[in-house]
Amino acid sequence: GKSYLDSLPQPPKDGSPKDNAAWWNGLTPEQQTAHLSLNAAQVGALDGLPSTVRDEANRVVLAEKRAEFQLRLDSIPPAPKKYIGLGRAMRVNPEWREWDKRYADEIKTLEKNLKGMNAIQARFDSTGKEGLPEAYLLGFDTKGGGRAIVANGNPDTADHTAVFVPGTYTDITQTEKYIHHMSEMWKETHALVPGQNVSTVTWIGYDAPQSIVPEAMKKHYANDAAPDLNRFMAGLEYVQGGDDKSHTTLIGHSYGSTVLGAASNQGDLRTDDIIAVGSPGMLVEHAKDLDVEEGHVWSQSAGTLDDQVPLGGKFAGLGGDTEWWEEVLPFGTVWGSNVPSDEDFGANIMQNDAESHTDYWRDDSSSIENQAKVVAGQYGKVQRG
Template sequence: MPTWQQLRDLKLSDYTTAADGYGKVSSRADAAKGRVDNEMLSKLHETQESDASKAAVGDLSRLSRNYQYLHSECGLIRTALNGLATELAGPQKKLNQALEDAVNLKFTVNADGSVHFPAPVPLLTVPAQGATDSPRPPLLPDPNQAKAQDIADRIAGAVGDANEIDGRYAGTLRKLKAAPGLDVTDAMLTDAAQDTKDVQKATGHFLPESAIPHDKSAADNRAWWDGLTQEQRDEYSTLYPERIGALDGLPSPVRDDANRMVLAQSHAQVDIDLQNLGPEPSKMIANPSGSYPVAITNPAWRTWNDSKNRLNAQLKGMDAIQKRFDNTGKEGLPQAYLLGFDTKGNGHAIIANGNPDTAKNTAVYVPGTTSKLEGIGGDINRMTNLWNDTQGFPGSPSTSTITWLGYDAPQSIVPEAMEKHFAHEGAPKLNQFMDGLATAQGGPDASHTTVIGHSYGSTVVGDATLKGHLGADDIVVAGSPGMLVGDARDLGIGKDHVYAEAAGDDPVPLGGKIAGLGGHKWGVQTWHGIPYDAGYIETVPSDEAFGAHRMKTDTSGHSDYWNSNTQSLHNQAAVVVGRYDQVKE
């Protein structure tokens, strides 16, 4: 507990100097991680396939994990020290002002914080003529006593404030330490996540989460970010990685750095949660009621199994994202950027091949029914295949292909995919992301942008055009059940910039027409002889009446439009790079 003398003599510059040192270590660790991931590992992936190279990859991956941990923990220490110095500056200033007032009044401040002041000079009066007794001096209030009490109260208040601040930070700073050794374990990463929460609580007055924009436009988000100093940006990124990683309009490298920390800590926590599940309970138990059936499913097993399946599903998705990171450099594949990630509900992720901020061509892929974090690997592969195909066009400028699982997709064909509310809820999120993408790129004309919708994802894309400005130069849909409009002209970008693919044996376009996700009513129909109540069939993008370019498709079924070495994929790549003359209709 500091005394007023310690508070007076405290050199806050010692804290800020130490904070600068930890900040430099944090920044250097982050830069070193980038070099390991995007230079060393990518080169090994590109050129080496030996057992020795695999061992080197393992060592470098551990080194990358170490750097990431250093980046986070040292960043937290920097933020805590800066917060401590900033907050203590207030009580110290309050104390120094009180001490200065005491000096000016010639008061003495005692070691215990009490204030001594000189006794007043009594006021003497001349006795009246003929008076026999001299009157006593009148008792007047001593103004120095009130002044001294005020100074003592201010000194006590300053020391009390400093004690509260010191207590709030001291416990948090003591926790910011690492275990010895070279391995960053899951336990260390989950501890780092708890450290982040502790520092958030301690620095709430210094670096409040409420200052981060919420439900603002991408332009507002970027204006807030640009208004911060570099040190403040680093502190916010370290302290609130989930919020910064999800903030549309910020530079992609910033969001990627924040989201990778969230991913690493989430993966570690899921690993630990799986270990803590314990052994599998008996699946069947005797019926406690004694009636038929004699055995029933054990409720404890059902809870255990549901938790195991949920956690394994999350791990599968996170491992797929990490695999894409690890594949950087293979066959020229560019660095990946994680522009969004969380495990809420079925999970969400946004992954870019190449930096979209600097790409001259950008493609954003919106997946459809049954999409969730567990299956993100397939969606990532589709955009990887698309990126690879765009590289086959001579002279094409840089391209970034993005998997956008930023909405809650329907998880069943019937009844969920028949409902429109998934599109209504996802469309504003897509528009916000697209707005943020253009903001980070430097404006709507900085990159030629194509939005690609698969299955129900095309319905989300259609609704996004109805709810705001999608920000796309071209729209491509594959296996679309309908876009909530009946004509390509209704999408707001001109029908010459709308492209559709539908395999001959893909049942979804017909099913979508019956479900009512199109916009124009036609004659009464039946589907496979099954009557339906709507009494009409609606247009979908693959219908000639819709007015879109109907691209040649040489793939089969509902999910093969992104298979390598196919015309279906090549047509999409031609649109993405603006080589419309190469599209076969």
């Protein structure tokens, strides 16, 4: 199989969405089938390929990894008793200590990834329930914190597309929660535009900070994620047929909004609207500095008592560019930079009824309803805050 695969035309190295599409379209049906069977992980990761193709490839990878991880987990022997002896003579069992040293980390890794994979499969199985459309797996990997890019509805044919970028603590274990967020977003948006196609995408496509201090106070996580997000958005635009084919909205929650800012700073961010939710800062001082037309940046924040992340972002200096010497100063020294919920930032402030930093996507909330109105392009219906 490997020798046959190696004989076929290979995907372009670091290809653009256009390059990737040209390679795929240049293959014969037999060659395409071979790549899907023998090279599924690489095919599923190529921006610019049709979503149906990426979904087919990534489902192969998901099935293989899910089986592999479950078999590995099932093969681990049960833990011996942790303690032996009685009363004051009770002590930690040396056999348990050896078992824990050998297997504990592996069990944690396997269970973490299986939780995310099972959540993806559960979304596949829920297609048709409560009106949910077909799901498309546009990206999947178990490396690092894990990757999962899941779309409700085919983005290639969508009139309205929303891409959700989550923030701190994001990894593959959060897949179920974030898929639910975007499933509800699909329902809310679809209800506003009957007869039109809607796609809402959960983009767990980067290694997010795993702590508030110090990781979420650093910029490099956002700067490292930005090229991947830009490539993904460029790929979506390409398969849709151009920037005028779908109204696109990027939604960044918490540090996810910082990723949006970094992507905007690094290149041509392919979106019509940006929604920053509970944002600690977008690495720019004003909305006009972001890569969308004036009036198309939106913000939601529950207020300092319920959501302290925007205040924390001001302390960390995530609200704008800082000098090199400011980067090495203690946290809290760089104070006063704008975040999207500040009036001076210049975003459209949207009403919300969130009661905490993680409450902006509560079912039937005004927070998610207002976001959906932006996703649907119905700006006049948005309740202002």
